[in-house]
Amino acid sequence: MTVNSKLKIVVLGASGYTGAELLRLVAAHGGIEVVAVTAARRAGSPLGDVHPHLGGLMLPDLVTVDDVDWSTADAVFSCLPHGTAQAAIASLPGHLKVVDLSADYRFSDPGVYAEWYGREHVAPGLQRDAVYGLTEIRRDEITAARVVANPGCYTTTSELPLVPCLEEGLIDTSTIVIDAKSGVSGAGREARQSSLHTEVSEGLRAYGIARHRHAPEIDQELSRAAGQPVTCTFTPHLVPMNRGILATIYVSLKPGVVHQDLRAALARRYRDEPFVRLTEEGKAPSTHEVRGSNLCLIGIFADRVPGRAILVSALDNLVKGASGQALQNMNVMTGQDETRGLPQVAVFP
Numbered sequence: 462m463t464v465n466s467k468l469k470i471v472v473l474g475a476s477g478y479t480g481a482e483l484l485r486l487v488a489a490h491g492g493i494e495v496v497a498v499t500a501a502r503r504a505g506s507p508l509g510d511v512h513p514h515l516g517g518l519m520l521p522d523l524v525t526v527d528d529v530d531w532s533t534a535d536a537v538f539s540c541l542p543h544g545t546a547q548a549a550i551a552s553l554p555g556h557l558k559v560v561d562l563s564a565d566y567r568f569s570d571p572g573v574y575a576e577w578y579g580r581e582h583v584a585p586g587l588q589r590d591a592v593y594g595l596t597e598i599r600r601d602e603i604t605a606a607r608v609v610a611n612p613g614c615y616t617t618t619s620e621l622p623l624v625p626c627l628e629e630g631l632i633d634t635s636t637i638v639i640d641a642k643s644g645v646s647g648a649g650r651e652a653r654q655s656s657l658h659t660e661v662s663e664g665l666r667a668y669g670i671a672r673h674r675h676a677p678e679i680d681q682e683l684s685r686a687a688g689q690p691v692t693c694t695f696t697p698h699l700v701p702m703n704r705g706i707l708a709t710i711y712v713s714l715k716p717g718v719v720h721q722d723l724r725a726a727l728a729r730r731y732r733d734e735p736f737v738r739l740t741e742e743g744k745a746p747s748t749h750e751v752r753g754s755n756l757c758l759i760g761i762f763a764d765r766v767p768g769r770a771i772l773v774s775a776l777d778n779l780v781k782g783a784s785g786q787a788l789q790n791m792n793v794m795t796g797q798d799e800t801r802g803l804p805q806v807a808v809f810p
Contacts, residue, residue: 468495468795471529473549474540476500478646479562483538483784488518490788490802495520497529504528515782529582531557536795538787539563550608551584558794559608566610577674594790595682596799597734598624603793609628611790612682614782615641615675615697616761618708620682621737622759622772624745625730626712626723627687632770633713637693641708642700644748647778661701686718692783704779705748710772711764720763720770727759735800736781736789746775753777753808755785780804 509516
């Protein structure tokens with residue numbers, strides 16, 4: 462890719478929310494040309510028929526994966542479902558840079574993937590070689606990667622506050638509790654009873670208790686940061702809003718550590734990061750403050766129980782929790798300005 466040329470991309474699985482959000486962000490990028498968008502069941506349809514808000518962008522009609530001319534592309538964003546993405550990515554030509562938004566390439570241990578996703582991986586070698594795409598933490602590896610596994614939305618919300626604390630050995634690794642709440646778009650666009658308006662509106666419920674698939678992903682990255690095994694308690698909740706995740710994280714401090722030490726560790730780690738910001742002392746972040754942006758906001762508080770602290774983090778599950786971080790990773794992989802195409806101001810109200 463030359464200085465003045467555009468990165469030519471293919472978006473696989475463009476009919477869902479993450480595909481739509483990615484195309485919305487790419488429209489403001491200026492350095493990307495979309496050469497193909499795929500959706501197996503909607504092949505042949507204009508993109509505007511599937512996503513009316515994108516109808517004015519003059520993007521290609523949807524096609525099947527078999528109809529893509531890969532010689533015209535430099536890079537691929539895969540928004541295919543878990544289980545489907547692994548084979549599709551493994552079969553791609555080797556010249557393509559790939560960011561995968563499914564879980565198929567997030568786990569360094571194929572056995573963990575098989576346990577939690579119920580299938581063996583078809584390309585375990587490629588799975589081991591893929592780089593986990595938590596951009597602020599793994600940037601150097603992402604720069605040289607061919608395949609980047611974009612983190613999950615809950616995992617990004619949890620890992621960004623916790624990784625610096627574990628890297629500096631400030632918190633107990635055995636007592637981490639993550640209570641996270643997500644908007645309904647996190648459940649995807651497929652019709653199901655649990656995400657109907659009447660099932661979600663005016664209610665709040667926990668789900669995936671003790672068995673949510675993001676738990677082992679969080680454990681993997683927290684263990685890497687701590688340099689020892691970490692197993693957290695993680696419980697997600699579904700709330701009646703379209704976008705946003707708020708995680709409230711409870712930690713026990715090592716002897717002699719106070720909550721200001723956590724704040725100092727996060728401030729050092731993210732001092733020069735455009736998308737991770739700490740709130741003012743005593744102020745908790747809100748999903749309103751990140752909606753539509755690629756930001757993650759983090760607040761740090763002393764618990765009333767001595768020796769404990771509370772971290773609160775917020776992000777937009779479709780942007781920093783998915784498509785925004787994917788675009789951020791692709792910017793890094795292709796040597797572009799990391800912030801290009803990524804909003805830093807929330808949409809409000």
